[in-house]
Amino acid sequence: MKVAVFTVEPTEVTVSAECDWFPLDTLAEEKEGVEQSRVELSGYEAVLVIGSSSLDEGTPLPKGAADKLWRYAEAGGRLYAEMIDAYDFPSSRLFGWKQDFPRTRRTLEKLRMEAESEALPRGGLLEWEGAMAYGFPIETESWLTFGPYRETHASPSDTPGSHPGLFVRTLGEGIVAYAAFSLFSCRRKWALRPYGSWSALLDAFAARTGIPFRIWAQPIATSGDESADRAVRDNASWFLRSGMLPEADGSAGVYENIHSVTAAVSADRRPDCHAHAALFFHLYGRYTGSEEWESRSRRLLAYLFDNGFQDTEESSPTRGFFKWYDFPGRKPEQIFTDDNAWVCFVLLYLYRKTGLEQYRERGLMTAEALLETQNAQGLRPNVLFGSRLREAGRGSAFELEASLNPHFESIAHAAFIQAYLVTGRNEYVDAALKGTLHLLRHEDELRFMYSRTSGLTRLLLPLGYLSKRDATGEVARGMERIASYLMTWRDASGAIQEADNPDPERFGKEDAGVYIHNGEGIADQLYTNNFLLMNSWEAYKATGSEELGELYRGLSAYMSRIRIRSAEPRFNGGWMRAYDLRRGEYYGNNGDTGWGPYCMESGWTNAIASAGLLLGLMNESIFE
Structure with missing residues (x-):
């Protein structure tokens, strides 16, 4: 099978067939007095027409090009189009939808699966990055809609404010498919999440349309390696290669994070992030015998003092x-x-x-x-x-x-x-x-920010030490209650999943959880499992409790397994905030506008997680 791809800008299209690439303007019919190349479509079993991903200008289709594509599909061809303006009748009736407004950028919207698919049940939610355009369908079969879905994994069909996203229509003997959002024009494929669901969707969509779509290479995978030693070494490399350190020796401090939405380095410098990173670098320097890393630790703190x-x-x-x-x-x-x-x-x-x-x-x-x-x-x-x-x-x-x-x-x-x-x-x-x-x-009066699991994780840190100074035994009993509660939310992977959200309606604001309701199987590496590595270790070290030791060992193996493998140095070797324990990949509710599910915090996640792993490797307590 051969596929013709017409684009206005370079893009990555993944199809399991040989592709011929053409500028979009070569689709138009020849005009008298104008010498223009002409592509004969009948020799292709599928044609893809992909518009610009720009938000500033659309991609109109000349009537001659629309006529040509119409005749191709009507004669039995398979046509896919994406982000092409559909204000006029020839284009809107060709693609099966009428565009209402100029395109805009996706913010908190999600995509919802509408078609029945064994691999991806109806209502399942997906994410993407880039443009979208509001409109209404005309005699089409809907596969995806986009809208303000607040849920994490699946959403009911009666959510108001949704619009067509991906749909199919028959035209004569052929098929026309259209995407009103950036799919193949999405410039950063890691933003199309979760990967497993996109893979299932494209497989099913290819079977429905006959267009040989296939999934792109997985841009963010996990190591699967349970070695804590390997994890901290990889994470040390992440600090050096991700852009977190504006100067490799630490003399210019450390930046806060890789942003969840933009994947840009957030060039904020915060004292707490410096402290976390200084702790990790010191421990890593001692663990490896590297004066270079201990020096980085000193320079980070000197940056705070000097500035x-x-x-x-x-x-x-x-x-x-x-x-x-x-x-x-x-x-x-x-x-x-x-x-x-x-x-x-x-x-x-x-x-x-x-x-x-x-x-x-x-x-x-x-x-x-x-x-x-x-x-x-x-x-x-x-x-x-x-x-x-x-x-x-x-x-x-x-x-x-x-x-x-x-x-x-x-x-x-x-x-x-x-x-x-x-x-x-x-x-x-x-x-x-x-x-x-x-x-x-x-x-019963405690207050929590993201989950009860994350809050009680934090309460655990001083309890082991203080239990030895408490003659009443209340601290020791409280530590047992907390450990028991956390273990009730322990996944088979060793992770603690998020539970007991104090404010499920906080979606769309800073400082929200990466889940909405109990049982979603989301683990948080910004506020829960990262800190729990150190805190459970300290409680175990102080008490010798086998339950706490089991909690720590499971967490250590889990965190080591989920460190990222990616060709992109901003991600490789680090940890993001939200991990979907059922899917086995990074994914979570995107309702936190500041520190969302794909945020990579230098201090709060990566440094603290590595410090917790190192304390176990070194068999040390931070209170000794």
């Missing part, structure tokens, strides 16, 4: 706190508990391992700021505002409601443990114990 991220002014009410991100103000404004506590935690741990006095000085500055804004229950608001502290003093923090959210509270408690280990001052560990006991005594 004024921390307020060190003696009389400043925000002294010790770090700016959340790099902004022109001299003083911190939004002071998130978890971001500051992570820097404090890592600095004081690294002081204990390296003896670098600057880490002690800077870390204790933050520990003191956290302690002086901790309330009588050992808790704090999840965010303070520097302007309020500068106006009303640090004591004004006590007037704010405590968060009761382990996402924020527990890392502050872990930071206080590090401060105690450095100074021997009991007020630090007492605050950690008091706050932890308050959380455990009010479990």
Whole structure:
């Protein structure tokens, strides 16, 4: 079989047949006085006509070209078209749909499977990237619609606001298929997700139309290798090759992430990401005996110090706190508990391992700021505002409601443990114990951001250490309850799947989960399994609990298996946020506009996951 492909720009078409490529304008009939090449379509068993992927200008089809394609299909040809303007009658009746508006870019819309297919049940959802055009069908058989589907895997058919996406019509003896979204014109095939469902769809569509479509080579696969050693080595390479380090030696800091939607490097620099990466690089340097990696760790933290991220002014009410991100103000404004506590935690741990006095000085500055804004229950608001502290003093923090959210509270408690280990001052560990006991005594009142699984994962970190200082046994019992709850959501792969979404209606906003309802089989590597590697290890190391040891070993094997294999260096060797445990590939609900399912966080995901693997490989506790 031979296929003719007409395009206005280079594109990748995957068909299992020999292709002849032509510029789109060669489709038009010859005009008198104009010398123009002419392609005879009757010699091809299928013809593909693919318009521009540009949002700024459409791809109209001259009437002569529409007439030619009409006669080809009517005589028994197989025609596929994509992103061709269909405002006029000849084109709209040829393709079987009438375009209403100029094309626009897909944001949170998804594609829904309409045709019955054994491989892909009706209602199944797919994702893509690029253009789409609103319109209505004319005597067509619908295969895909696009619309504001909020669900993760499948959606009911009565969702309002949907439009034709992929459809088929008969024309005479032939078949015409049309896509009103970027399919083959999608420039980055990794954005068409999930891969397995697209493969099933194209196979079924080829069988229906007779056009020899086939799936493109899988752009993002997983390693399947359970070696934790291999995983951390590959992830170290990811940091060097992905663009996360603007300077390979760490002297220019570390960027935050590879963006979930655009796959661009997000050139934000955040102190918490620096702390996570510095921890990983230090552990990796010790594990491999590489001074080069330990030096990278030191340079990352030096970048924060040298570029004024921390307020060190003696009389400043925000002294010790770090700016959340790099902004022109001299003083911190939004002071998130978890971001500051992570820097404090890592600095004081690294002081204990390296003896670098600057880490002690800077870390204790933050520990003191956290302690002086901790309330009588050992808790704090999840965010303070520097302007309020500068106006009303640090004591004004006590007037704010405590968060009761382990996402924020527990890392502050872990930071206080590090401060105690450095100074021997009991007020630090007492605050950690008091706050932890308050959380455990009010479990029914706890607040969660993405899932109960992710929140209780975070609560676990300080419990092993604190259980040894708690004569009441409440911490130990709380740790057992948390471990038991997490194990109820443990998948056979070793992963903890997301459960108990506190706000399923948060779709389309920042800081949303990558699932909607329980049982979707989605694992989160930004907020749950990544942190749980370290936290379950620390709880196991402190208690020797076989249940916790099993939890850690399963997680270690799972995380090692799902690291990415890709020809694209931005992905290869790293981890994305959402993994579909049923499909065995990266996929999740795309309702988080800031940190979606395909985000690759430098610190929060990749560095923390690798640090958790390394602690097990080195048989060390971060509290020893």
